Amino acid sequence: MLLIGLTGSIATGKSTVSSLLSQPPYNLPIIDADLIARQVVEPGTPGYNAIVKYFLPTTPDLLVPVSDEMPENGPDGKGRPLNRPALGKRVFGTSEERARDRGVLNGIVHPAVRKAMFWAVVREYLKGKRAVVLDVPLLFESRLDRYVGTVMVVGVRDEGVQLERLMRRDGHLSREDAENRVRSQGGVMRKVERAEFGGGVTVWNDGDKEDLKRELERVMGEVERKSPRWWGWLLWVCPPLALVVGGWGLWRNCRGEKRWEEKELRERAKL
């Protein structure tokens, strides 16, 4: 089974691309890391408890406020849901404190997300799917790129287009909030470079939605050429071969990651 790791930066168009990939002619199953990241912090989960323990003492508005519809202990007595914009204000940004808190939040959420994604992939494999899309905004940061067969980055060349789309979609964000969120994720061009360094592909999304459909057709043609259908079926009917190929892919990706880190060090040394 081919694992396609779909990533990009905030509001570059990952959800739009994953929605296209879930429809004909592709019909691919999508495993959405953002959705799973919400499920693993629902009231009553270990993730929720850890976040409340660390952030509540310094973030009074961490939970959705009590109201007629929201009782003190939440709708099902497990606690009130997280006030996500308030938590976002604590962790998005470039200051040292925000970066540290983001690290704490990631340390709570990412391991739980990885575990849930692993089981979701196993379920799709057992259903006989030839390929699956892992929609992971922080694919490189959470090091999930090691486990995928192809990285697919949705890129926008003009950061202004990205900011505009973000503010149009999330009306509650001020320009400053939007800029903080874009900067927290690093530039998308770096992700493009990194993906292509490891043999991945880029879907450019600077134009309108029709341009995006055509661009996706081109990129999926490239992916199919590298990993034809018959190869996917062969791996499905022969699980030991799938394990060997998976292990080899993991080794190759880890080697690629090391070479990328060395390249980054060399570039920094030149500055």
Ligand SMILES: CC(C)(COP(=O)(O)OP(=O)(O)OC[C@H]1O[C@@H](n2cnc3c(N)ncnc32)[C@H](O)[C@@H]1O)[C@@H](O)C(=O)NCCC(=O)NCCS
């Ligand atoms: C901070 C939180 C509560 C803000 O929630 P909110 O609903 O306001 O925003 P949302 O989740 O839609 O994220 C908005 C954008 O920021 C990106 N983002 C989310 N978390 C992070 C992070 N830790 N670092 C950088 N960017 C992030 C998202 O990918 C998305 O593009 C939430 O983003 C969160 O719990 N983040 C930590 C978990 C995580 O890393 N999720 C990403 C998938 S694994």
Ligand SMILES: Nc1ncnc2c1ncn2[C@@H]1O[C@H](COP(=O)(O)OP(=O)(O)OP(=O)(O)O)[C@@H](O)[C@H]1O
């Ligand atoms: N080619 C396009 N033309 C016009 N609008 C677009 C295009 N691509 C995406 N958008 C719009 O831009 C916004 C952001 O796109 P989308 O939600 O797909 O991005 P994302 O990368 O998944 O964002 P996030 O990381 O925040 O989840 C959406 O409102 C979407 O409809």
